[in-house]
Amino acid sequence: MTTAVNDRIDAFELPAVDSTPATHFITDKDLQKSSNNLNAVRLILATAVIYSHSYYPLHDTDALKPLLGWPISWFAVDGFFVLSGFLVYRSLERRDSILDYAASRVSRIWPGLMVMAIVVGLMGMFFSRLSTTAYMADPKFLEFVLGAATLRPHYELPGVQCGTALCNVNGSLWTIPWECYCYCILGILFTAAKYLGGRRAVVAALVASFALALLTDIPAVHGALAAKIGSKIYFVDQFSRLWAAFALGIALYIFRSRVPLNWIAAIGVLIAACLLQNTGFAGHARTIAAAYFVLCAGFRSGNFSANWGDYSFGMYIYAMPVLAMFITLGVHLPPIMLTLAVAAVTAPLAFASWHLVEKPALDMKSQLQRWHKARAARQEVDGIPA
Incomplete structure (x- = not known):
């Protein structure tokens, strides 16, 4: 940051607390x-x-919902968004640098997502009930591939059926656009904060966004909004959940130097979230519990x-297509065994995606940035405007 912004941020820093x-x-x-162990988390x-x-092929939800109040995947998605906000x-x-930030976000998400869409789209022809020609000519094929690339995901592939209906091949992609919306909001917020008070402005905006999220959870407010905007209340609900996380x-x-991490406290926060599950603020209580456990x-x-x-x-992006593959093949396993089978098949795909697509894309971005900075430095030495 510039010196002025650094001065403001440094002035806002709170004293560290000795840990026990x-x-x-x-x-x-x-x-x-x-x-740290964030990779494992x-x-x-x-x-x-x-x-x-x-659990979805046979049940509406997983076995932990009666205990926790929500499927464990809800905690997981909340945890992903909390950790993303923390690290991003x-x-x-x-x-x-907003340009550097944007390049980093694009290179982290888009290459892996695009390759997945192409790979899954092409593999779908082997599980489709249509001929290869009919499959490739069907609009759903391009919708699936291009939808992922443009952050407008489509979840079905032509002729790929789970029973009598088309499979939801990759419903997990619904979170990816919301992740990118959060990136954009952060970029705008950070840019504005540089001119309005540094980190203090960021904190003020966070407080305001938390207040807005809580406000929309008040039943009377939520009901009035739903009556006003109809089905678009979905976007309000998702913003309230995911941006808040x-x-x-x-x-x-x-405030990392002021947040005590204690496993007993983590259990207490989880119990509190479960006790609040029938209140209007249950979702945010769940997010707080997920955040504390993640850290x-x-x-x-x-x-x-x-x-x-x-x-x-x-x-995350390959697991649901693998699950759909098992279902189309008529594989029937207890949920725990199906989890292990899907994870076992997905793990090599994830390994290949990281080493062959995601990491090379990040390395290429870093190399281009180093080249650009070196070129700008040479031009400055030579008296040529960068």
Whole structure:
């Protein structure tokens, strides 16, 4: 950041608190990849989504819903958005460049997503009841591929049926556009904050967005909105849920030195969320519980996954097509066994996606940025405008 913004941000920093054996506060060292288990946490969240989806062929929801109040996948999606807000804000604040930020977000999401859409789209012809020619000519094929590329996902492939209806081949993609909306909101917020008070302005905007999310959860307010805008209330509900989770991650990063991580407290927060499940604020209570567990797991469980790649995105975007493949083949397994089978088939795809697509795209972006900076430096030395 510029010096002026840094001065404002530094002035806002709160003093760090000494940690105790039972309680831990996130330090700058913890944020280094070699010092945390965030890679493992992301994989656990992706596997939790697979677990919930493995119940859908036979049941409406997974076996944990009666205990927790929601399918475990709801906690997982909330956890993903919290962790995304936490890490993406850190990345943006360190870079202090909206162009760099945008390039990083595009290179992280789009290449893997596009390759997945092409791979799954082509593999679908082997499970379709249509001929190859009819399959490729059907509009649903291009809708699936181009929909993923343009963040307007379509979930069906021509002739790929689960029973008598077309399969929902990749319903998990519904969260990807919302993730990108959160990126855009953060970019706008961060740019405005540079001229309106640095991190203080970010905090003020977060408080306002939390208040708005809570306001829309008041039954009378929600009912009035639903009566006014009809089915579009879906977008209000998702914004209230997902932006609030993403924004909570940003807030947790900003106040990381003041958030005590304690496993007993994590259990207490989860119990509180379960007790609040019949209230208007149940969703946000669930998000807070997911956020606290994600941070505890990421920063209080060692660093055994420090050298792993980030395979969670690949697991998330390939798991549901693999599940659909099992269903079209008529494979009937108990949900736990189906979870393990889907995870076992998806893991190599996620591994290949990271090493052959996602990481090379990120490396290429970094190389281009280094080249551009070096070129600009040479031009400045030579007296040529960059």
